[in-house]
Amino acid sequence: MIEIETDVLVVGAGGAGMYAGVAAAREGARVLLADKSMVGRGGATIMAQMTVAAALGEQGPDDWTRHLADTLEAGRGLVDERLAALLCEGAVERIRELDEWKVGWARDADGRMRQVTAPGHGAPRCVYVDFLNTGPAVAQCLRRQSARTPGITKASGLSVTDLVTNDGVIAGAVGFRLEDGAAVAVAARAVVLATGGLTRLYRRNSASANMTGEGYALALRAGAELIDMEFPQFFPIGHLAPRLVGMDPIMWDPFRYKLGGRLLNAAGEEFVHRYGGEDEGRYVTTRDVISYAITKEVEAGRATEGGGVYLSFEHLGEGELREAFGPVVDRLAANGIDLTRRPIEVSPIAHYHMGGVRVDAEMSTGVPGLYAAGEAVGGASGANRLSGNAIPEALVFGETAGRHAARSAGKAGRSAWSQEAARPHLGRLAANGGRREASGGRRTAGAAGSRPVAGAALGELRAELADLMWEDVGVLRTGAGLASALDRIRALRLRLEVTPVPGEGPYPLARQDWFDLRGGLMAAESIALAALRRTESRGAHQREDYPDTDPGQARSQRVRLDPDGRLACEWMPPCPSPG
Numbered sequence: 211m212i213e214i215e216t217d218v219l220v221v222g223a224g225g226a227g228m229y230a231g232v233a234a235a236r237e238g239a240r241v242l243l244a245d246k247s248m249v250g251r252g253g254a255t256i257m258a259q260m261t262v263a264a265a266l267g268e269q270g271p272d273d274w275t276r277h278l279a280d281t282l283e284a285g286r287g288l289v290d291e292r293l294a295a296l297l298c299e300g301a302v303e304r305i306r307e308l309d310e311w312k313v314g315w316a317r318d319a320d321g322r323m324r325q326v327t328a329p330g331h332g333a334p335r336c337v338y339v340d341f342l343n344t345g346p347a348v349a350q351c352l353r354r355q356s357a358r359t360p361g362i363t364k365a366s367g368l369s370v371t372d373l374v375t376n377d378g379v380i381a382g383a384v385g386f387r388l389e390d391g392a393a394v395a396v397a398a399r400a401v402v403l404a405t406g407g408l409t410r411l412y413r414r415n416s417a418s419a420n421m422t423g424e425g426y427a428l429a430l431r432a433g434a435e436l437i438d439m440e441f442p443q444f445f446p447i448g449h450l451a452p453r454l455v456g457m458d459p460i461m462w463d464p465f466r467y468k469l470g471g472r473l474l475n476a477a478g479e480e481f482v483h484r485y486g487g488e489d490e491g492r493y494v495t496t497r498d499v500i501s502y503a504i505t506k507e508v509e510a511g512r513a514t515e516g517g518g519v520y521l522s523f524e525h526l527g528e529g530e531l532r533e534a535f536g537p538v539v540d541r542l543a544a545n546g547i548d549l550t551r552r553p554i555e556v557s558p559i560a561h562y563h564m565g566g567v568r569v570d571a572e573m574s575t576g577v578p579g580l581y582a583a584g585e586a587v588g589g590a591s592g593a594n595r596l597s598g599n600a601i602p603e604a605l606v607f608g609e610t611a612g613r614h615a616a617r618s619a620g621k622a623g624r625s626a627w628s629q630e631a632a633r634p635h636l637g638r639l640a641a642n643g644g645r646r647e648a649s650g651g652r653r654t655a656g657a658a659g660s661r662p663v664a665g666a667a668l669g670e671l672r673a674e675l676a677d678l679m680w681e682d683v684g685v686l687r688t689g690a691g692l693a694s695a696l697d698r699i700r701a702l703r704l705r706l707e708v709t710p711v712p713g714e715g716p717y718p719l720a721r722q723d724w725f726d727l728r729g730g731l732m733a734a735e736s737i738a739l740a741a742l743r744r745t746e747s748r749g750a751h752q753r754e755d756y757p758d759t760d761p762g763q764a765r766s767q768r769v770r771l772d773p774d775g776r777l778a779c780e781w782m783p784p785c786p787s788p789g
């Protein structure tokens with residue numbers, strides 16, 4: 211077993227994790243920056259396309275309080291105003307800091323940063339580097355900065371499977387190294403969870419393989435709470451048809467920023483206005499409304515052949531397309547797509563999670579020494595996130611979490627690490643881990659001994675989960691569907707618990723799948739549970755049996771894990787405002 215000791219362990223190295231690492235190291239802490247993928251190359255940050263919102267006022271008057279007002283309005287009454295204020299005010303400083311670190315924000319000839327208006331923003335507020343490559347540039351800049359900052363040790367390919375607490379205080383984490391399957395124990399005085407989102411739980415998603423929701427379960431098992439779990443965000447215009455190879459399914463977002471484009475049903479009619487939005491060739495309506503509108507059109511039998519709606523740029527000439535998107539037009543042509551001649555088909559895909567770990571304005575989870583940041587955190591977007599707010603959330607919350615985690619580690623003195631506390635978690639990773647039960651160290655009755663489970667069996671569980679999440683916990687929900695989903699998720703959890711943890715060895719991908727599923731199932735159960743209890747429609751949570759918004763439910767719900775292993779969900783008081 212590999213044993214490591216550090217001041218601050220950062221779990222997950224996307225935008226939030228890397229910024230947390232830099233901020234903690236700037237405070238003088240020794241930092242271990244761990245990622246089950248490659249540091250700075252896994253997760254959503256590197257996939258981000260274009261928009262990064264910050265009220266810089268480079269293209270006209272703007273102010274962070276206006277950004278906050280737009281964020282609150284988009285969140286449909288559920289935004290935690292303290293977190294949103296932190297995000298909107300802090301975004302300005304973080305974007306300027308990345309500028310100093312030479313991220314390369316696009317600029318006009320006169321040197322002002324370019325800012326575009328995204329749906330729901332009342333001003334041109336979103337900076338970008340390049341219209342399809344902003345995420346890679348941000349990730350590269352933060353990789354460079356974390357390499358330059360003394361005190362940061364990077365650990366790519368380290369999958370964290372459990373946080374370790376001792377008497378309720380964070381003590382570190384355990385996991386395994388992908389390269390050789392070796393168990394790893396990290397004693398840490400503070401931990402930052404920056405594990406990103408969960409959209410891979412859904413059949414149609416914009417996620418990479420590692421966005422499985424593990425972080426939410428790590429938090430719950432360590433004693434932290436989750437909020438707003440019923441609000442995964444669906445990106446309305448995910449690519450559906452024709453076949454598109456080598457390009458991202460959410461690439462039509464930048465097209466719409468620049469060129470507008472018309473959303474049409476199979477009969478060629480514009481329809482968003484029927485559902486309370488306005489579109490008419492402009493890109494102004496927020497994601498929750500458009501996702502709902504598209505899903506309802508499909509349900510009403512006005513779907514395209516592929517099962518979505520059309521997005522048309524046919525009114526534009528090739529010259530305009532080339533001027534806006536240059537060589538991208540050739541990449542589309544290689545896919546047989548000529549936007550001047552035919553529309554493409556789009557429909558919603560799971561894209562982001564508004565819910566997540568409950569934190570205060572220092573990003574503390576309430577478990578001493580445990581902090582969270584980025585998409586793993588819930589509350590800043592309420593029931594619906596504005597385009598462009600997620601990257602700033604990762605940067606601002608990452609910086610805040612890292613700074614406070616380092617200070618907490620400094621105050622902690624001795625590490626709370628205890629071999630005794632880590633033992634049950636390490637047991638699952640030991641050489642005979644395959645014979646151990648998921649929820650404890652006992653032998654598993656009736657399980658298939660230590661034989662590794664075929665990846666296919668885990669694949670089947672994952673596919674079943676993705677299907678039921680899409681069908682019953684997706685854009686349109688009903689009480690009956692949610693109740694059935696909850697039962698099936700719980701049954702899947704039981705099936706996984708009696709499935710031995712696949713064995714060790716180099717690149718134990720089946721083992722990784724097992725842990726991903728363990729976390730993902732707990733996250734999925736949290737979503738279904740909270741969605742079933744919310745008997746109204748609000749933002750991304752649309753109940754067909756409760757189509758109206760109920761002012762009495764303008765409150766968040768929190769989820770915790772009880773000692774008996776059951777998830778409990780309860781209403782919280784109305785959202786606190788900073789006063």
Ligand SMILES: Cc1cc2nc3c(=O)[nH]c(=O)nc-3n(C[C@H](O)[C@H](O)[C@H](O)COP(=O)(O)OP(=O)(O)OC[C@H]3O[C@@H](n4cnc5c(N)ncnc54)[C@H](O)[C@@H]3O)c2cc1C
Nearest residue numbers: 222224225226246252253254255260370406584585600601
């Ligand atoms: C295709 C796409 C395009 C997007 N475009 C935009 C955009 O234009 N503007 C915008 O604002 N937002 C955009 N978003 C959303 C935004 O990118 C994310 O919300 C944000 O990057 C999240 O950053 P993060 O650091 O919290 O998480 P991530 O960048 O997802 O990083 C999380 C990391 O945690 C690691 N991890 C997870 N579990 C473990 C574990 N158990 N052990 C070790 N490591 C672990 C993962 O490997 C991953 O590297 C987009 C998202 C996607 C998917």
